[in-house]
Amino acid sequence: MAEDAGMSGALGALASKVDLKMCLLKDVMAEYREIQHVINGVAKEKERLQQEKERLQHEKEMLHHEHHGQFYMHVKFCF
Secondary structure, three states: OHHHHHHHHHHHHHHHHHHHHHHHHHHHHHHHHHHHHHHHHHHHHHHHHHHHHHHHHHHHHHHHHHHHHHHHHHHHHHO
């Protein structure tokens, strides 16, 4: 009977450890999902900013060409 009580106590302690580890695992998985959500948001923002950068670069090039075209026309008409 004492042996049964000892075995029961050991199983209870083991079950308690397993429960604790399961709780820790759930916490870690929740944090992992939160981190993945943040990473996905950052990746989307990076893509949006890259597209904005390309759009602005294109506008800059268009303005540069437009400016040089006007300068050329001005020089041509002045001479």
